[in-house]
Structures are given as structure tokens and as C-alpha cells.
Amino acid sequence: MSEAVTRPATIRTGLLPSLEPLLREWLPRQRWFAGKGRPVTGLSLVAETELVPPTGRLSLHHLLVRAHQPSTLGAPTHPGDCYQLLIGAREALPPHLAPALIGHVQEGPLAGRTVYDALYDTRPAELLLEALRNRARVGVLRFDGEPGREIRSGLVPRLVTSEQSNSSVVYGDTFILKLLRRVVPGVNPDLELPLALAREGCARVPEPTAWIRAEVDGAAPEPYVLGVLQPFVQGAADGWELALSELAKGEDFTAEARALGRATAEVHTALAAALPTVTLGHAQLEPLVAGMRERLDAAAQAVPALRPYAPGLRTAFDALAGLAAEGQTWTAQRIHGDLHLGQCLRSPSGRWSLIDFEGEPAKPLAERRMPQPTVRDVAGMLRSFDYAAHSVNPPAPDWAHACRSAYCAGYAEAGGRDPRTDPVLLRAYETDKAVYEVVYEARHRPDWLPVPLSAVHRLASPDLS
Structure with a gap:
């Protein structure tokens, strides 16, 4: 399992252009999309990381994309919000993944495949936990964590469907991984403050176990914080x-x-x-x-x-x-x-x-x-x-x-x-x-x-x- 997330990343030329017509329709319908009420006029690629190549039944692609939208009246020109997407691709989508559907790709490296929000799928979610467990590095992605904190393998993932501005996956009843959807480079307080509180001995906040960052050379002066893994408060x-x-x-x-x-x-x-x-x-x-x-x-x-x-x-x-x-x-x-x-x-x-x-x-x-x-x-x-x-x-x-x-x-x-x-x-x-x-x-x-x-x-x- 770890092999899929620790090998060098491959950039698939033409992947985003082939996905763009589907994503421009799909993104505004997501609860975590911030630019409600304005159409997506274009997408630009910030970073692309191939986690599982499209040679088997499932391929998995991590994208950081900037969504361009017209400015509201009187608002300054905005470069567009950057979103984190985990895109899965299959020849056909099983019925249980129907809510995750993005669409059918007509051209490009995934032509003929159906793409979907991979967080609904157990296999991609397992790969993320395995990468965190192994402190993997894949392309621009960095899976890091607190020294000495053990992450067990084999924990069954499930997507939390009640999230609003982000997405969360629970692993067994042990961990919860919060994946930030709209991301910006810099120190994110959702990681910074819980780490500071843990080091101060404050038990009122679950201590971060591991986290995901993206180091995008030339695109941002600081890494993007993409996700934080914390203990899951069972029965809370x-x-x-x-x-x-x-x-x-x-x-x-x-x-x-x-x-x-x-x-x-x-x-x-x-x-x-x-x-x-x-x-x-x-x-x-x-x-x-x-x-x-x-x-x-x-x-x-x-x-x-x-x-x-x-x-x-x-x-x-x-x-x-x-x-x-x-x-x-x-x-x-x-x-x-x-x-x-x-x-x-x-x-x-x-x-x-x-x-x-x-x-x-x-x-x-x-x-x-x-x-x-x-x-x-x-x-x-x-x-x-x-x-x-x-x-x-x-x-x-x-x-x-x-x-x-x-x-x-x-x-x-x-x-x-x-x-x-x-x-x-x-x-x-x-x-x-x-x-x-x-x-x-x-x-x-x-x-x-x-x-x-x-x-x-x-x-x-x-x-x-």
C-alpha cells in the first residue's frame, strides 16, 4: 500500500484541461465552495500529484486548482481561490459512489473514465492514512507528524457527510482527518494553534498527530497546509x-x-x-x-x-x-x-x-x-x-x-x-x-x-x- 504513495509523482499533461468542463459545473455545487452565486470562468493548475497511475481499475490524482470567477461589483480583482481536490477515476462507478460523481471524461489521459470525489471511496482514504503513517513524500505533497506518535494501519475510513467548509474522514474510531478545501500558503491556525496548545499541556483541544502540506516551488513563498489528523473523540x-x-x-x-x-x-x-x-x-x-x-x-x-x-x-x-x-x-x-x-x-x-x-x-x-x-x-x-x-x-x-x-x-x-x-x-x-x-x-x-x-x-x- 505504501508503494503507491511514496514513489515519485507523474504529471499528466492535459489532465486539468480535460477535467475543466466537468469541474466548472461540479465545483459550485459543493458545500465547501466559497464563490457561490458566481460562475467559474476558468481553472488554472497550481500543483498536480499522481498518487495512483491510471493503469489499473482505479487511478488517483491530487490537484490544487485555482478557480477564476468574475469579481462582484466594486470588489478588487481577485486571483481566484485555490482548492484541494482528490480526484478518483474508474471505468465505471459503483452505485455506492454515485453521490461522489463528477462526470465522464471525453478526452485527455483519463478519456473514457468516470471521475469522482475520491474521499467517498475507502481505498483512496486508506492511501492517505498510509502516507501519513509512513511520513511519505510524493511530488509536492509532504506527509509529516509528531515524532513518536503511532498510526495503526488497517483502520476503516468513512467520510463525514455533515461537513460544511471542509471535508473530514474518520478512521475506525481512532482518528479524524480534516482536509481543508480552500487553501492558502502560510501557517494555518488549524494546525498552528492545536500544536501550540498541546505543547502547553492544554487537553481541551485534540492534539494533532500528523498533517499534510504541499511545497509548490515558484507558486507560493510558503507551503500550503492541506490536512490535519487528530484523535477522534468517540461518542462525542x-x-x-x-x-x-x-x-x-x-x-x-x-x-x-x-x-x-x-x-x-x-x-x-x-x-x-x-x-x-x-x-x-x-x-x-x-x-x-x-x-x-x-x-x-x-x-x-x-x-x-x-x-x-x-x-x-x-x-x-x-x-x-x-x-x-x-x-x-x-x-x-x-x-x-x-x-x-x-x-x-x-x-x-x-x-x-x-x-x-x-x-x-x-x-x-x-x-x-x-x-x-x-x-x-x-x-x-x-x-x-x-x-x-x-x-x-x-x-x-x-x-x-x-x-x-x-x-x-x-x-x-x-x-x-x-x-x-x-x-x-x-x-x-x-x-x-x-x-x-x-x-x-x-x-x-x-x-x-x-x-x-x-x-x-x-x-x-x-x-x-
């Missing part, structure tokens, strides 16, 4: 699903919210110890607040329902700017960056873990790696409780309020500082998050728009008690 409950289940049964969730607050604070404490922190004063807060105001102005233009609340919401940002002008400072550090209930797992023993440290994938990598106030993560979780409470009929605002209070109390127990003791900073970040949610729901889920608008109504009031 997703925080969002767990909250909805308890809500549906009318059960109290405050004990879990308090425990989740403690877990968040422990992760923040470990990150502050592992990586540098900075002080935010007036000079640093000024552009931060300016960004919040600009997002509010753009959102009010895009969503008319937000406009009556805009003056009240702006006072949240003005109040923060006022404190900075008076000389108040805050500490910024590395944070999760996209924290909500769906980024948390509770093990059968009741212990909470945090996952998915990639940050908001739509933001530039440099921005996702910037130190920020920890309250940004807190605000994301508080908004998540609010969303859960509004997902039931009738909504349960008292449930959300109780969970928000319990979460902050738990955070204070483990972190030494209750986020509510800095209400101006917390209100500014929660307002910024709610404004983002208004735009997102108006564009993608109009039926959900009342959820962030209810928060907007509360946050626009000067009396938040």
Missing part, C-alpha cells in the same frame, strides 16, 4: 446538536454552558502562555473600531431592515472608541476566531473540547492570525446561545439569557475575569457579530433574519440591563 456530542436536543426536551442547559465557559477560558489562558500577547491602546483600537463602523454602514445599505437600528448600534462602537481615547487599554492574544456551539464537542464523560481553529475561512490568513481580544470568542458563543434559543417554536429567550450568564460565570471561574465586567468591549464585539449575521441571513437564509434582528433590537438600546 456536537455542542449545537446537544443544545437543540436539550431545548426540545425543555431541559436546563446552564450546567453545560458553565462548563463550556470554563473550557473556553482554559484554552484562552493556554494560548496566552504559548504565544505572544499585545496591548491595544488608542492607536490600535482606532482602525479596529473603524472597521466595525464600516461593516455597519455597508450592512445598513445592503439590508433595509437594519437601517432604523444603525444609529443605536453605532453608539456601541463610539463608546469603545471613547474609552480608548481616555487611555484605557486591552490585551489581545491568539484566539479561536470563529467560536460557536458547533465548534465544541462534549465527550461521553462530560468533558468539553474545542475544535476547528481555522478561523473564518473568508478572511485573509494574516488577519486570522492576528492577536485579538478574547471577548471576540465570547461574543461568538453568546450569539450561538441566542441562535439556539430562536431555533425552537416558540423562541426561548429566557433559556438563552440563562445560558449566556452561566457561560460567562464559568469563564470567570477558570479565567479569573468575567467578560461582563467589560460591558463596553463585549457590547461592541457582540454588535459587530450581530451585524455580520444580519447580512449573512439576508443573503442566504431570509427566514432566519429575525434571529439577529432581535439581537440588534437589544444591542441598539443604550440600556442593556
